[in-house]
Amino acid sequence: MAQTDLLDELAQWIPPERLLRQPAQLVPYESDALTAFRSRPAAVLLAATQEEVVQAVRFCHRAAIPFVARGSGTSLSGGSLPVQDGLVIALNRLNRILHLDPAQRIAVVEPGVINLAVSRAAAPYGLYYAPDPSSQQICTIGGNVAFNSGGAHCLKYGMTANHVLGLKVVLPDGEVVELGGASLEGVGPDWTGFFVGSEGLFGIALEITLRLLPKPALYRTVLAAYDSLEAAGDAVASIVAAGLLPGAMEIMDALAIEAAEAAVQAGYPRDAAALLIVELEGEPRQVEAEFAQLLQVVDRSHPRTLSVAKDDADRARIWKGRKSAFSAVGRLSPDYLVQDGVVPRSKLGAALAAIEQMSRRHALRVANVFHAGDGNLHPLILYDGRVDGELERAETLAGEILQLCIELGGSITGEHGVGVEKRQYMAALFAETDLAVMAELRRALDPGELANRGKMFPDGEAPALRAQGPHPLERLGLLSRE
Amino acid sequence: MSAPTAVAPSSTQELQEAVCACPQLAVRGGGSKPGLGPEQPAPVTLDLRRLSGLLEYDPGEFTFTARAGTPLKTVAATLAEHGQYLPFDPPWVDQGATLGGTVAAGLSGSGRYRYGGVRDFLLGVRFVDGQGRLVQGGGRVVKNAAGFDLPKLLVGSLGRLGVLAEVTFKVFPQPEQYTTLRLPQPSLDAALATLATLARSSFDLEALEWVEEEGRPVLYLRQGGLAAPLAERQAALRAWLGGGEPLAAADEARFWQDARELAWVPAGSLCAKVPLRLEQVAALDALLSTCGAPRRYCAGAAWAWVAWPAAAAELHRALSQLQLGGLLLKGQAPSPLLGLRSAPTLAARIKRVLDPFNRFPPL
Ligand SMILES: Cc1cc2nc3c(=O)[nH]c(=O)nc-3n(C[C@H](O)[C@H](O)[C@H](O)COP(=O)(O)OP(=O)(O)OC[C@H]3O[C@@H](n4cnc5c(N)ncnc54)[C@H](O)[C@@H]3O)c2cc1C
DSSP, X not given: OHHHHHHHHHHTTSOGGGEEOSHHHHGGGSOOSOTTBOOOOSEEEEOOSHHHHHHHHHHHHHXXXXXXXXXXXXXXXXXXXXXXXXXXXXXXXXXXXXXXXXXXXXXXXXXXXXXXXXXXXXXXXXXXXXXXXTTTTTOBHHHHHHHTOOOTTHHHHOOGGGGEEEEEEEOTTSOEEEEEOSSSOOSSSOHHHHHTTSTTTTOEEEEEEEEOEEOXXXXXXXXXXXXXXXXXXXXXXXXXHTTOOOSEXXXXXXXXXXXXXXXXXXXXXXXXXXXXXXXXXXXXHHHHHHHHHHHHHHHHTOOSEEEEOOSHHHHHHHHHHHHTHHHHHHHTSSEEEEOOOBOOGGGHHHHHHHHHHHHHHTTOOEEEEEEGGGTBOOEEEEEOTTSTTHHHHHHHHHHHHHHHHHHTTOBSOSSSOOTTTTGGGHHHHSOHHHHHHHHHHHHHHOTTOOBTTTSSSTTSOOOOBOOOOOOHHHHTTSSOOO | OOXXXXXXXXXXXXXXXXXXXXXXXXXXXXXXXXXXXXXXOOSEEEEOTTSOOEEEEXXXXXXXXXXXXXXXXXXXXXXXXXXXXXXXOOSOTTTTOBHHHHHHHTOOOTTHHHHOOHHHHEEEEEXXXXXXXXXXXXXXXXXXXXXXXXXXXXXXXXXXXXXXXXXXXXXXXXXXXXXXXXXXXXXXXXXXXXXXXXXXXXXXEEEEEEEEETTEEEEEEEEEEOSTTHHHHHHHHHHHHTOOEEOOXXXXXXXXXXXXXXXXXXXXXXXXXXXXXXXXXXHHHHHHHHHTOOEEEETTTTEEEEEEOSOHHHHHHHHHHTTOEEEEEESOOSOSEEESOSOHHHHHHHXXXXXXXXXXXXX
């Protein structure tokens, strides 16, 4: 194969233990956390330095070989799915925190740094990195940047883009550019913001300047159980109407509660139809005053039970249940698809009712865990890939949910990205002109469409859809659903 | 060349037609930032003031959509009726600044210290590019990760990549009440040290402004929130700082109102924004004080507002020497971007896509 010969050139300057080319070595990289898709690259480069990444991108550009950057491969939309016979540039080894400046409240990191490692490094200075995807113990900052990842605290503090001040990037044709800087403000177009969320199509981030925040002095975390999802949703609406701005407002349904309880014993009331987590944070006196208001509002929403985290350990337990929900629900079923649509907050109730109907119609269980404050749904569609036709049904259901989100005035993705999974829905969300302009912008940086080819745009090449199986990293024992 | 004309479209379609009809044009919103215009007036000025008005506002969603020519003042008044506000605190509200102009200039004000700048609150845009195409980016919901982030690309695009037609913003509930401490500093170094310690403290400040008063730095620390605990919160901050005088309520409101309007900038003076890191403040301040340039450092010295007493070209040279970039807002220069440029080659590539016929002024 011509591609293989070309890769021999790479082998001249990359030692074999960091240029994986044997089928057995490639298997763990064949898919990401969206296991329904699988595709085998020609090689995986385990990059050790920024310079190697730059050289590899230049090589791909010269040889017209498609490449995919890869962090921890936890993308839920097939974002890090390899291009068949292309090159995967794995960035986990670029995991240094290069600089941490508490006075300026920034950290400059390499792309392979794990999300949680930033907060750990900042903790001695009383600072932390706010975006907290549930996968934060394993996902990388590079992946977060590519997907503009979110978490439970987006309403108040925004997504990844709101916390990235500067970038050093190798564009798909090998040019290295510096965007933004260490200041909160800039002049001229916001190139940094434009790069964040580009899903690997604008090249590879080599260095990322992150904004850190002072750790809140006090948290107040409330756990309220309801007899219906609707009642929990109404409570969220009244909290907003009261003028409160909690750091987080999360809802889980009965199936998600059951799964989380079985997995991590978070102490959730097991018989509730819906659970609402609300967290206030900030200066103690302000938080206590808001807390008094919050309790009144929640009390009026007739929860079945209402409890408050007593201490840090209690708070950690509540969040552990929420953050392990995806993987916990995964234990209830051999396979699952996670959706990530957004609806206006006022349409949450309507959306959930419609999803429940769809679930019945397709005879597939759907668990709901969602960022209620943002209207960001996460329906988890449970299926068994070994049963004929179940994957296809799950895909149809997922598509109907996305269509619903578009009809309700929302979006097909709040934080997991378009990837391969949702690209055919882009045409329903955006007009032809919008997509044409985006494609032109992409080609201005990547005329050969080499960087993460086949993602985000509706007309990309379709990879093979496979039926089943755990995540390849799971099979190797590197990723667990616990 | 014929005398410059003004075209004032009143619909998105008229806007598209106007762009297609003019080989060279410049955009004008409320006219509060004349420095952003081209040095030689373009043959046609697109006046966006008729593209005005709120299109959608549901307070429960914390979002609104408005036409780009809508004055900030109108927006602020409508939001205030529902106890909400624009947390990034854009400048020149009273001088008639519009939403579109604020986005295109990429401007935030003192209040950006607490939650973020205009880039952080802009959710969606509709704009007309240099080929007359109406393009939509982002969305109308508070969270959206679909497609490239065109809204961020338009933030700070200075009317050089496209003409904004519609914008969607996230908003927040406004603090019920505010208080401010005035904290004089013995020296520049002391002021910098105070900023550095505050950065790591867990006090939630709404704004942190550094003002030059009689040759000494004075810090203004604004707190906001529920009325009941506010006095105690201020007392705690004061104890922690070891000093500071509370401003009387009326002075407090006036101080931040004046800050928003940049009322301290002498009439007719040039005015520029200069983004900064803490370690760059001393060098810039030395230059400005030598030149007798009035200045303020905003949001914990994330940037300086500079009232420049001489020609723009000199400021451009001085900033280049200090390895700083700046944006000229009042005054005239060959380009409003002064000093160091960010990502010039990338800028050129993107400009070719959105404005291939160079209808808009050069970026
Ligand atoms: C259990 C679980 C829970 C999750 N919870 C959340 C959540 O709460 N919120 C959320 O937003 N997401 C969540 N995710 C999704 C996922 O973790 C995020 O999308 C994450 O940002 C991916 O990081 P990664 O390092 O695994 O990137 P990968 O999956 O390896 O890559 C993701 C994308 O980024 C690109 N990329 C990687 N590095 C770079 C780089 N340096 N430069 C340019 N492009 C690059 C890749 O090409 C790919 O397109 C969850 C996933 C799992 C499995």
